[in-house]
Structure formats: structure tokens, C-alpha cells
Amino acid sequence: MALQHFGWFLGAGFGVQGWGDPTYGVGYDWKQPPVYQDAARVFEAAGLDLFIIEDGVTVPDTYGGSAEVNLAAARFVPKHDPLPLVPYLLAATEKIGIVPTLSASFYEPFTAARLLATLQHFANGRLGFNVVTSGSDLAAQNYGLDKQIDHDLRYDRAEEWVQVVRALWRSWDADAIVEDAAGGVFADFTKVRTIDHKGEFFQVRGPLNTAPLESEPVMVQAGASGKGQDFAGRNSDVILALASTPERMRAHREEVRAVAVRNGRNPDDLKVLFVVNPIVTANAEEAASTRAHRSQLTQAAIDEALQGVSYLSGVDFKKFELDAPLPELTTNSNQGTLDNFVKSAPAGSTLREILQARANKDGLAIIGTPDEIADHLGELSEAVGGDGFLFTGQVHPANVHRTLDPLVPALRRRGLLRTELGDGGLRANLTDF
Numbered sequence: 001m002a003l004q005h006f007g008w009f010l011g012a013g014f015g016v017q018g019w020g021d022p023t024y025g026v027g028y029d030w031k032q033p034p035v036y037q038d039a040a041r042v043f044e045a046a047g048l049d050l051f052i053i054e055d056g057v058t059v060p061d062t063y064g065g066s067a068e069v070n071l072a073a074a075r076f077v078p079k080h081d082p083l084p085l086v087p088y089l090l091a092a093t094e095k096i097g098i099v100p101t102l103s104a105s106f107y108e109p110f111t112a113a114r115l116l117a118t119l120q121h122f123a124n125g126r127l128g129f130n131v132v133t134s135g136s137d138l139a140a141q142n143y144g145l146d147k148q149i150d151h152d153l154r155y156d157r158a159e160e161w162v163q164v165v166r167a168l169w170r171s172w173d174a175d176a177i178v179e180d181a182a183g184g185v186f187a188d189f190t191k192v193r194t195i196d197h198k199g200e201f202f203q204v205r206g207p208l209n210t211a212p213l214e215s216e217p218v219m220v221q222a223g224a225s226g227k228g229q230d231f232a233g234r235n236s237d238v239i240l241a242l243a244s245t246p247e248r249m250r251a252h253r254e255e256v257r258a259v260a261v262r263n264g265r266n267p268d269d270l271k272v273l274f275v276v277n278p279i280v281t282a283n284a285e286e287a288a289s290t291r292a293h294r295s296q297l298t299q300a301a302i303d304e305a306l307q308g309v310s311y312l313s314g315v316d317f318k319k320f321e322l323d324a325p326l327p328e329l330t331t332n333s334n335q336g337t338l339d340n341f342v343k344s345a346p347a348g349s350t351l352r353e354i355l356q357a358r359a360n361k362d363g364l365a366i367i368g369t370p371d372e373i374a375d376h377l378g379e380l381s382e383a384v385g386g387d388g389f390l391f392t393g394q395v396h397p398a399n400v401h402r403t404l405d406p407l408v409p410a411l412r413r414r415g416l417l418r419t420e421l422g423d424g425g426l427r428a429n430l431t432d433f
């Protein structure tokens with residue numbers, strides 16, 4: 001089996017970790033850095049390439065027009081901004097890539113370029129950024145808009161945003177700082193240029209006023225619609241993708257790789273990593289009871305599933321009859337997520353049937369003994385022809401250890417997981433196989 005890249009996607013962001021789990025709050029405070037620092041150390045020792053931290057800027061109240069379910073269950077809220085966490089994670093580790101989420105819709109490109117350049121200097125090449133376009137109208141209403149701009153236009157704007165950010169990073173030549181004390185020259189003015197960008201969405205003079213970068217932060221992106229794949233295939237180094245069927249995973253990867261080729265890129269520079277949730281059990285009996293428990297469609301499970309898809313798609317799923325076929329739906333928000341949800345059951349299925357199919361399949365969960373999970377990931381990587389996986393889940397040490405302690409040796413025995421990270425930075429680790 002071929003070596004795969006692994007990482008951890010923290011879906012709860014710099015937010016509440018493990019509410020509802022018996023270990024909630026034991027020995028840590030989710031509002032403080034140590035729990036994330038401890039997790040990052042374990043990820044690094046395990047040979048994970050990167051640690052991605054989700055973010056969003058709303059208190060979601062799409063589901064039933066109320067934030068009740070989200071606040072009661074601590075789903076998507078409350079959370080801190082992940083950027084100030086980055087230096088703490090860098091200080092706690094030496095080799096793993098640290099990837100906060102950043103919104104191209106709400107950060108001016110100059111602000112983003114400057115922040116990321118500063119952090120990349122701290123990071124010695126270990127920084128990435130998960131660039132999102134923030135599809136939610138609720139988010140847009142926190143930034144002076146009535147609603148989010150059109151889906152495709154959002155990607156056009158993000159495209160220009162990336163070009164401006166990169167042009168700003170390149171506005172200083174790498175050797176512009178000469179520090180020539182005898183000659184009285186700190187930086188050579190011929191190596192620092194304005195960018196004079198005047199585009200459809202942004203007007204930025206430049207140059208950037210931070211020091212030049214030795215390597216640019218690694219760009220991560222998760223767009224799954226046609227337009228999203230196009231944006232990601234042209235610009236991303238890593239694609240954050242949802243694992244569904246091996247056929248859909250394979251098609252997704254092939255499509256973004258084809259976009260990369262059409263844009264003159266080497267498709268092997270682009271790593272498509274699928275999010276999976278490994279749930280380690282001791283034996284077949286425990287796996288069966290875990291599966292049976294997780295497939296029960298209780299009211300809490302229905303609310304949990306529907307608040308999530310309501311927030312991510314901007315469609316209020318509370319208004320649909322559970323036992324009626326779901327109507328045709330479109331969204332200006334996350335199209336790929338909505339599409340994935342609707343296609344979980346055959347066309348014409350009722351909402352309850354869709355929910356039951358998802359509960360039976362259990363989303364991104366892979367339930368089994370460490371050897372079964374490792375075998376499954378090996379088979380999946382061969383079927384998809386893929387680059388690797390991102391584990392997801394909260395980062396209380398109990399969860400991190402119960403997942404990785406047994407799984408890491410099982411993955412290593414199969415030659416799927418590296419034994420050590422290189423020290424050349426995130427891009428080097430991602431492209432060394």
C-alpha cells in the first residue's frame with residue numbers, strides 16, 4: 001500500500017470540544033490554548049502533516065428560525081477566532097503544519113496577506129490557510145451586507161482575492177533585505193514594488209509592508225461545486241473534501257486534478273484529502289452496538305443532523321415534513337454540502353429516509369477495530385487513487401488518544417502512515433510523496 005498524507009480537521013474550530021461526552025471539560029478549558037497545543041503535539045508525533053481549524057462568524061439560527069438547538073447543543077457556537085491560536089500551536093510543535101480558516105469574503109486581501117505573512121515568519125514554512133467564501137447570509141449580515149453575494153460571483157471575487165494576496169507576497173524580492181550596515185542600506189528599494197492592482201473587486205496599491213517570505217503559506221480549499229472545484233483546482237495546494245462513496249470521491253479528485261492540468265499545474269502538487277471520522281472499537285460486538293446506537297433516529301439525532309445541514313446550506317430544514325419527499329432544493333450557500341445531503345438516499349426519498357440512510361451509513365464514521373479501520377482506509381485510498389485523509393473529531397485528549405494510539409501503529413504496519421515528518425515545512429512534507 002502507498003504512503004498517504006494524514007491530517008486532522010477540527011470541525012468544531014477553536015470552540016466547544018466534546019459537549020455531551022462524559023469527558024467534557026475534564027482537565028481543560030476549551031477557551032484556552034493548552035488543549036489544542038496538547039493535541040497538536042500528539043498529531044505531530046503521530047506523523048500527521050497538518051492540523052486544520054474550522055471557522056465561522058455567526059450564531060446560527062437557520063434551523064427553525066431560532067438558535068435554540070445550536071446553543072443548547074453547542075453546535076458551531078460559541079467559538080474563538082482561530083488566528084490568535086496559531087502562535088500557541090507553533091510554539092508547542094516543530095514540524096506539523098498549522099492551518100487556520102480565513103474568509104476571503106470578510107478579510108481585505110491586504111489585511112490577510114499581512115497577517116499570514118507575519119504568521120509564516122513565526123512558522124518557518126509551516127503555515128497554511130483554509131480559504132473560505134462564507135456562504136451564510138447570517139455571516140454577511142455581520143459585515144454590512146443584507147445577504148451574501150451570489151455563489152459564483154463569490155468565487156470570482158475569491159479568485160481575484162487570491163491573486164492580490166499572492167501579488168502582495170511577491171511585491172518584495174526574496175533578497176530585498178540586504179542589511180548592509182557599512183553601505184547604510186537595510187533594504188534595496190529596487191527590489192520592492194507596488195502591485196497597482198485595479199480589478200473588478202479590489203483596488204490595492206502595495207507593496208506589502210512586511211518582510212519577504214521564503215515560502216508562501218499553503219493554500220487549502222473545500223469548494224465542491226463546479227465553480228468551487230475550478231477555483232480550488234487552479235489555486236489550492238490541498239483540497240479538503242468530504243468522503244462519500246469511493247466513486248464520488250474518485251470523480252471529485254479527478255476533476256480537480258484535471259482543472260490543475262488545464263491551468264498548467266502539476267496535478268501531483270495538489271493533494272485531495274478526504275475527511276473521515278474513525279471510531280475505534282475493541283471487537284465486532286462493540287462495533288455492532290456502536291453502529292446500532294448511532295443509527296437510531298431519535299429527535300436529538302434528527303435535530304443534530306438538521307441543524308447542521310440547515311446552517312451549512314442556509315435552507316431551514318425544520319419547515320419540511322419528515323415523511324414527505326424532499327422538494328427540489330437549491331442554495332446560494334454551500335452547494336456541495338447540500339448536494340451530498342440530498343443524494344444520501346435515492347431521488348424521491350422522504351426527509352426521514354434520507355436521515356435514516358445517513359444514520360445507517362453514519363456520515364464520515366468508520367467504525368471498527370484499529371486493523372479494520374486501517375484496512376478500510378487502505379482499500380479506500382486504492383479505490384480513489386487518493387492522496388490521503390483528514391481525521392475529524394473534537395480534540396479533548398481522551399478522544400485524540402482513544403483514536404490515534406491504536407490507529408497509528410495499525411496504519412504504519414500497512415505502510416500507509418509515515419513514521420516521521422520532515423523539517424522542511426508544510427509544502428515540503430505534502431509533496432515529498
Ligand SMILES: Cc1cc2nc3c(=O)[nH]c(=O)nc-3n(C[C@H](O)[C@H](O)[C@H](O)COP(=O)(O)O)c2cc1C
Pocket residue numbers: 053054055056101130131132133134135151221222223224225226227228229240241242275333334335336337
Ligand atoms: C470539509 C469541509 C470543511 C469546511 N470548512 C469550512 C470552514 O471552516 N468555514 C467555512 O466558512 N466554510 C467551510 N467549508 C465550506 C467550504 O469552504 C465551501 O464554501 C463550501 O464547501 C461551498 O462550496 P461549494 O458551493 O463550491 O460546494 C467547509 C467545507 C467542507 C466540505
